[in-house]
Amino acid sequence: MSDPRAQARPDPTRPAIGQPLARVEDERFLTGAARFVDDWVLPDLLHAVVVRSPHASGRLRSLETSQARAMPGVVAVYAWADIAACARTIPVRLAPLPGFDRFLQAPLAQDCVRYVGEPVAMVVATSRALAEDAAERVEVDIDPGPVVASLADALAARASVHEAGTDNVASRYTVSRGDPASAFAAAAYRRRETFRCHRQTALPLETRGLVARHDPVAGRLQVWGASKVTFFNRRWLAAALDMPESSVELIELDVGGSFGVRGELYPEDFLVPFAARQLGRPVKWIEDRREHLIATNHSREIECELEIACTAQGEVLGLRGRVLGDLGAYVRTNGGVVPAKAAQFLPGPYRIPNCEFEVVALLTHRTPVGTYRGPGRYEANFFRERLLDLAARDLGIDPVELRRRNLIGPDEMPFDCGVLCPYEPATQYDTGDYPMALERALDAVGGGRALPAPGRDERGRLTAFGVACFVESSGAGPAENARLRVLPDGRIEVGTGCSTMGQGHETVLAQIASDAMGLPVDRFVVHHGSTTLVEHGYGTYHSRAVVVGGSAVDLAARKLVARCAALLAQRSGLEPSMVDCREGRFMHRTGGAVLGTFAQLGAEAAAGDAEAIAATQVEDRFEVRKRTYTYGTHVAEVAVDPETAEVEVLRHLAVEDIGRAVNPLLVHGQAIGAAVQGLSAAFLDELVYDAAGQLLTGTLADYRVATADGFPRVEAITLEEHRSPHNPLGVKGAGEGGIVATAAAVANAVATALAPLGVTLTELPLSPERLARALRAARASPPPPA
Amino acid sequence: MSLPAARPIRLRVNGETVEGQVEPRLTLADFLREHLRLTGTHLGCEHGVCGACTVLVDGRSVRGCLMLALQADGAEVVTIEGIAARCPVRGEAVARGEATLSILQESFRDLHALQCGFCTPGMVATAHALLAENPAPSAEEVRLGISGNLCRCTGYVPIVEAILDAAQRLREGA
Incomplete structure (x- = not known):
């Protein structure tokens, strides 16, 4: 399948939704005219550098800042005592599990440090270089303590991350549906395995950064560099600084990627505005890459013991197990999302009637954890799909056939999932034909009813296919607002509460508004x-x-048209229903003279006409009642060199039904980009800590991500078969389906390739080092029965 | 602690002669960004791995974070802001203000080879140098040629296609 090419101009004879339009954003990025936060310069700007703990655990004995204060250009050095009067702990925004409030982080360490990279002071100087010079002169005296450097350490509780003598469990709960005990007792087949997913981070190419300016006369604070959840962060910041919310403005500039980690409330989101207010001068902070790797949220580290119960024919009767999730040293804004979603998505797209999962959220002396694209899903899909392949092998059933027998069918929709997440109500998969997506993927790889058989290539490498099916939630609430305003020249300004990190929302929201208003x-x-x-x-x-x-834009746009039509109808003594809007002009339904235009009403509004203002400036809100669920299948084909353990991904295909693609070009870009990100993580990206809690992968030379020569044969097929009934557009999310099943599919392919050598794969990443170790271990033990 | 005194440099940037007083420790990327306000050159790692700061120095792609401004004394530097004017096909139109994008930049847009746009200037600079050296590269040569530039959004697939597309269009003189 060839990749889509942008359409330079919209086809006016068709709806804008569905056209692969080139992005309006692109020109500024291609010519260097975009404005990222480090490009933002204000007069009198100061530069901040954060001093971070070099130890993973210990008591802060003293912090000597006098030398740093005496350095050239230094304006201020802040430690805990300087911010104590107004500093609040970083809040839990999502997934607030019981007990979490004991483990929150203050913006600067008070008397203990709990991870390498924890902020202990902040230096502000007239240039970044001078601030960095001075930061080196801040003497941080820490009495090192015992380190909880892994999930195993945390469970063993030989040391405590927080209060001495406590275990390292931040929260623990169990969720279930059906009657798992009876199902497992009666099952003909059971298998239990322990799976692990490794610690990773999203690694947007632009690091985090902020610029803050406080105007004491106007009593106004502006913060540039905001992203993701700007309104939540504003509310917290305003309260922390004791300012009215309306006096604080968080402003998003161009944003160099997020994938979940950017725009959460971090310690710097307090420290930088605080310093700007204290000093009466604007302050900029730009994270450097080493800092990013220890200071920005990590994710994905989960260990899962999982047991499956089946009939001899491969009908999955039950799934149960325990999810151990690492939250790092503190519970931060994303709370327990990662382990909670890993548990919730374990049953995936299968009907599995009986489930029980215990979730244990653990603390370690490492960088705190947050969400990364497809949080919990990437991990859960790997655990489940790997176990399904193992079960299929045990039962002598083809792995595709096993999935076919258990996927939820279109006649079972909407499908009740029960309550598998303790802080959310019962959920339902909305629409879809899950087996169809599997068949579409098989068709695309020429598999017929099953995957092509494993084999060897001309270089002696072991080749195999792997498959993984998934379901993915999207469209989370609670709501979103959109405001539309007609300008005097007839153009329409659209304001949204959403933020953007490179996806192309300026283009896509215009396409939605275009159809709603009948304007180009x-x-x-x-x-x-x-x-x-x-x-x-x-x-x-x-x-x-x-x-x-x-959806909010769609509602607001339709309301705007209706209000303008009503105003013009009233002026002409007509019923509103008698007035139509065609290409920006309002006229009597039966034709005839033009009663008015958007441009005309926009000009009247600009001139101060109250009726015109009310008609041409509209805000509306879309409230989420239920989430939407995309679904699909990934297929991977690999060749594994049994000598070097090197894996080549010969092909990776992601098939996903998103209901309706507003801009197929951008949707395709999301799918391919996400898939490569997921493959990168499956093979390369790994945050490695030593036993002292030091991050060993602190540069991009050590923390490796995919380069252009790594995964060149990645394909995506977007289906638009089953729309969601839960929003006026019928759309489902498009950003995460490309990543969530990558590790699952490719791990199944590698495992199938290596199965003849007696290797059982249960851990990520699939790095040559780990695979070589697995191969050596397999060679050392007798081969399995053929 | 006293820093070594600033020293004068003189170079050409995007066709214009530029003079500056720079601290010896100032990188070329920081000189371009902070002294000249050419902020299209981005810093993604400051240790020479990500390639976001790639600019053209005497026609070759160079990491702006690994070269000192002093080392660029006397050089001809081209940044993303000036690259379209160096397009063999569109250059003159761009210089006259009648076009804004080079063929390569158009291919990036048409094949959706950018999302967040942070790697894009470095990617375009690297590709520009690659095509100047090898006007008819294979897909494999393009992949290797840009393998020193990280992109976290696109998965590289459309970037490779865009560079191949531009190569073909440039060869056809379109």
Whole structure:
């Protein structure tokens, strides 16, 4: 399948939704005219550098800042005592499991440090270089303590991350559906395995950064560099600084990627605005890459003991197990999302009637954890799909056939999932034909009813296919607002509470508004990412910008047209229903004279006409009642060199049904980009800590991510078969389905290739080092029966 | 602690002569960004791995974070802001203000070879140098040629296609 090519101009004879339009954003990025946070310069700007703990655990004996204060250009050095009067702990925004409030982080360490990279002071100077010079002169005296450096350490509780003598369990719960005990007792087949997913981070190419300015006369604080959940962060920051929320503006500039980690509330989000207010001068902080790797959220580290119960024919009767999730040293904004979602998504797209999962959220002396694209799903899909392949092998059933027998069918929709997440109500998969996506993937790889058989290539490498099916939630609530305003020239300004990190929402929201108002796409100017644009906003996470933000734009746009029509109808003494809007002009349904245009009403509004203002400036809100669920299948084909353990991904295909693609070009880009990110993580990206809690992968030379020569044969097929009934556009999210089943599919392919050598794969990453170790171990033990 | 005194440099940037007083420790990337306000050159790692800061120095792709501004004394530097004017096909139109994008930049847009846009200037600079050296590269040669530039959004597949597309269009003189 050839990749889509952008359509330079919209086809006016068709709806804008569905057209692969080139992005309006692109020109500024291609010419260097974009403005990222480090490009933002203000007069009198100061530069901040954060001093971080070099130890993973210990008591802060003293912090000597006098030498640093005496360095050239230094304006201030802040330690805990300087911020204690107003500093609050970083809040839990999501997944607030019981007990979490004992493990929150203050913006600067008070008397203990709990991970390498924990902020202990902040230096502010007239240039970044001078601030860095001075930061080296801050003497941090720490009495090192015992280190909880792994999940195993945390469970063993030989040391405590927080209060001495306590175990390292931040929270623990069990969820279930059906009657797992009876199902397992009666099952003909059971198998239990322990799986592990490794610690990773999202690694956006732009590091985090902030610029803050406080105007004491106006009593106003502006913070540039915001992202993701700007309104939530504003509320917290305003309260911490004891300012009215309306006096604080969080502004998003161009953003160099997020994938979940950027825009959460971090210690710096307090420290930088605090310093700007204290000093009466704007302050900039730009994270460097080493700092990013220890200071920005990590994710994905989960160990899962999982047991499956089946009939002899491969009907899955039950799934049960225990999810151990590492939260790092503190519970931060994402709370327990990662382990909770890993448990919730264990049953995936299969009907599995009986489930029971214990979730244990653990603390370690390492960088705190947050969400990374497909949080919990990437891990859960790997655990389950790997176990399904093992079960299929034991039962002598083809792995595709085993899945076919258990996938939820279209006649079972909506499908009740029960309550598998303790802080959310019962959920339902909305729509879909899960077996169809599997068949589409098989068709695309020429597999017929099963995957092509494993073999050897001409170089003696072991080749095999692997498959993984998934379901993915999107469109999280609670709501989103959109504000539309007609400008005097007839163009329409669209404001959204969503933020954007490179996806292309300026283009996509214009396409949605275009269809709702019957105006060409180029008549819309989309603004996002300021807390002043809409009354309330929620942001961009959980693949929601188009589902929720787009629906809000659709509602507001239709309301705007209706109000303008009503005003013009009233002026002409007509019933509103008698007035139609065609291409920006309002006229009597039966034709005839033009009663008015958007441009005319926009000009009247600009001139101060109250009726015109009310008609042409509209805000509306879309409330999420239920989430949307995409689904699909990934297929991977690999060749494994049994001598070097090197794996080549010969092909990776991601098939996903997203209901309706607003811009197929951008959807395809999301799918391919996500798939490569997922493959990168499956083979390369690994945050490695030593027993002292030191990060060993602190540069991009050590923390490796995919390069252009790594995974060249990645394909995506987007289906638009089953729309969601839960929003006016029928859309589902498009940002995460490409990543969530990558590790699962490719691990199944590698495991199938290596199965003849007696290797059983249960851990990520599939690095040559780990695979070589598995191969050596297999060679050392007798081969399995053929 | 006293820092070594600033020293004068003189170079050409995007076709214009530029003079500056620079501290010896100042990198070329910081000179471009902070002294000249050419902020299209981005810093993604500051240790020479990610390639976001790639610019053209005397026609070759160079990491702006690994070269000192002093080392660029006398050099001809081209950044993303000036690259379109160096397009063999569109260059003159761009210089006259009648076009904004080079063929290569158009291919990036048409094949959706950028999302967040942070790696894009470095990627375009690297590809520009690659095509100047090898106007008819294979897909494999393109992949290796840009393998020193990280992109976290696109998965590289559309970037490779865009460079191949641009190579073909440039060869056809379109």
